[in-house]
Amino acid sequence: MAESNSWRSHRESDGNRSIPNGDDARNVRETGVQTDAKVQGQGPRLSKANLFTLLSLWMELFPKREACQQENDAAGVSGLVVVHECRVLGLHCSSAQLHAGQVAVVKHGPRLKSCELYFSRKPCSTCLKMLINAGVSRISYWPGDAELSLLSESLHHGSSSALQEAVLDATAAERLKSNSRPHISVLLQPLDCTVLQFLDETSQNADFLGKIVADNPALDTGDIYRREFWNNSDNFLEKFFISDEERHKYVLNKMGLENFCMEPNFSNLRQHMRNLIRILASVASSVPALLEDYGFFMREPVGMGSPGLPQDVIRHCVIQARLLACRTEDPKVGVGAVIWAEGKQSQCDGTGQLYLVGCGYNAYPVGSQYAEYPQMDHKQEERQNRKYRYILHAEQNALTFRSAEIKAEDNTMMFVTKCPCDECVPLIGCAGIKQIYTTDLDSNKVKHDISYLRFNKLNGVQKFIWQQRSSIRNTSEQDALPTANGCFKRKDEESSFKCNKRPRS
Numbered sequence: 001m002a003e004s005n006s007w008r009s010h011r012e013s014d015g016n017r018s019i020p021n022g023d024d025a026r027n028v029r030e031t032g033v034q035t036d037a038k039v040q041g042q043g044p045r046l047s048k049a050n051l052f053t054l055l056s057l058w059m060e061l062f063p064k065r066e067a068c069q070q071e072n073d074a075a076g077v078s079g080l081v082v083v084h085e086c087r088v089l090g091l092h093c094s095s096a097q098l099h100a101g102q103v104a105v106v107k108h109g110p111r112l113k114s115c116e117l118y119f120s121r122k123p124c125s126t127c128l129k130m131l132i133n134a135g136v137s138r139i140s141y142w143p144g145d146a147e148l149s150l151l152s153e154s155l156h157h158g159s160s161s162a163l164q165e166a167v168l169d170a171t172a173a174e175r176l177k178s179n180s181r182p183h184i185s186v187l188l189q190p191l192d193c194t195v196l197q198f199l200d201e202t203s204q205n206a207d208f209l210g211k212i213v214a215d216n217p218a219l220d221t222g223d224i225y226r227r228e229f230w231n232n233s234d235n236f237l238e239k240f241f242i243s244d245e246e247r248h249k250y251v252l253n254k255m256g257l258e259n260f261c262m263e264p265n266f267s268n269l270r271q272h273m274r275n276l277i278r279i280l281a282s283v284a285s286s287v288p289a290l291l292e293d294y295g296f297f298m299r300e301p302v303g304m305g306s307p308g309l310p311q312d313v314i315r316h317c318v319i320q321a322r323l324l325a326c327r328t329e330d331p332k333v334g335v336g337a338v339i340w341a342e343g344k345q346s347q348c349d350g351t352g353q354l355y356l357v358g359c360g361y362n363a364y365p366v367g368s369q370y371a372e373y374p375q376m377d378h379k380q381e382e383r384q385n386r387k388y389r390y391i392l393h394a395e396q397n398a399l400t401f402r403s404a405e406i407k408a409e410d411n412t413m414m415f416v417t418k419c420p421c422d423e424c425v426p427l428i429g430c431a432g433i434k435q436i437y438t439t440d441l442d443s444n445k446v447k448h449d450i451s452y453l454r455f456n457k458l459n460g461v462q463k464f465i466w467q468q469r470s471s472i473r474n475t476s477e478q479d480a481l482p483t484a485n486g487c488f489k490r491k492d493e494e495s496s497f498k499c500n501k502r503p504r505s
């Protein structure tokens with residue numbers, strides 16, 4: 001039975017998992033359905049496997065500056081997250097020259113030993129044999145279509161050579177899988193409705209949406225969020241979900257996942273996939289794309305430094321940080337930070353000249369046990385019982401757990417979902433970060449145990465702040481879009497370098 005490829009058709013049957021409308025969202029906040037969990041210090045969070053899976057899906061959508069289809073190769077773009085001992089070493093996607101798995105081999109080489117890899121598509125046999133040889137410990141992949149598509153149009157009209165290749169490749173991949181040491185599997189973990197609801201709510205309350213409404217009180221956060229959400233979920237379902245059940249079963253069978261085709265496994269698998277896609281849509285909606293007037297702009301005149309990355313790349317990196325925030329240990333507010341650097345040469349990666357330096361989210365010290373430290377904020381507890389002296393900030397963790405050095409000659413950029421506080425500003429200033437992309441919603445505020453007074457005074461780091469284009473002082477830059485290569489494009493040229501962007505509904 002064919003399913004409609006849209007959340008709207010699932011809303012009724014989805015019960016309390018459906019995205020809250022404006023009234024419901026307010027009720028959730030007022031009746032404390034979610035707040036109860038927060039007050040008790042049990043904010044729901046994403047599991048690591050689900051977070052890495054979502055990051056891999058999101059990496060597949062990394063904005064491209066070049067056509068990605070490889071010559072003589074029908075492989076689709078794949079996203080990849082390389083993890084070692086729970087630390088993200090690399091975020092990659094296929095380029096015109098290399099598949100994502102090949103990128104990982106080229107970039108990490110022997111460091112792949114004992115790593116866990118999360119792919120947005122089952123990798124082809126060419127990648128798989130190298131990764132197995134590199135000694136990775138686990139390969140997890142999204143159970144949609146494979147890297148070499150098993151869903152070519154010819155599926156129902158006799159076989160094409162591309163389809164024959166894909167089927168042969170799937171067989172080879174299976175053989176490699178069954179004879180190899182690494183665990184190669186689908187690793188999705190069930191989500192309960194509290195996580196879905198919590199992430200809907202926190203996405204809707206994100207500072208980026210808050211800033212828009214602070215600037216334009218007539219606008220409603222819920223309306224903006226819902227418009228973004230439906231647009232994103234339609235796009236992501238089309239990309240990552242196989243709506244036709246029979247076609248999905250065909251793909252699963254070819255990938256050696258016959259067990260998933262049986263009930264109730266099949267329905268459960270599809271529900272988990274839909275839930276994860278929904279979280280991706282929800283998180284992506286917290287940094288709106290449809291409001292074209294909003295973006296990350298410098299307040300200073302553009303002549304004062306590098307013009308910064310293209311807006312779609314910035315937004316992509318900020319949403320990576322928002323995804324990381326879904327694993328916060330702070331029961332009230334999740335913050336994520338990701339550090340990328342721009343090298344001098346192209347990296348053979350789908351990210352072009354960008355390479356990952358580090359990422360993190362706010363959490364208690366590594367290894368701490370549940371409820372070992374205070375979890376309450378200044379509104380809830382006496383000073384000695386508050387979280388602030390114990391919790392590490394997203395920026396601190398991104399700097400501590402970095403996977404690459406910060407090089408003076410490269411442009412190192414931090415993307416963080418909340419304004420850096422006074423504890424983090426000196427760290428950012430001294431670490432060699434050259435650009436920061438964030439929101440200043442909290443700047444100049446003092447909130448009892450945490451203050452945000454130093455960010456505006458941070459010198460030597462270019463600040464790209466989420467704001468309305470028309471609020472920038474220098475009007476000459478209002479119609480110009482900054483590009484990664486240091487030159488400016490006029491607004492009317494934008495479409496020519498947004499080649500990977502989907503049409504908006």
Ligand SMILES: Nc1ccn([C@H]2C[C@H](O)[C@@H](COP(=O)(O)OP(=O)(O)OP(=O)(O)O)O2)c(=O)n1
Binds near residue numbers: 442
């Ligand atoms: N750039 C930042 C800013 C803050 N944090 C973290 C530290 C805390 O874990 C949390 C801030 O906690 P608060 O309770 O102060 O959150 P709010 O700012 O939302 O408080 P309020 O409700 O007063 O606005 O975010 C972070 O990791 N990185």
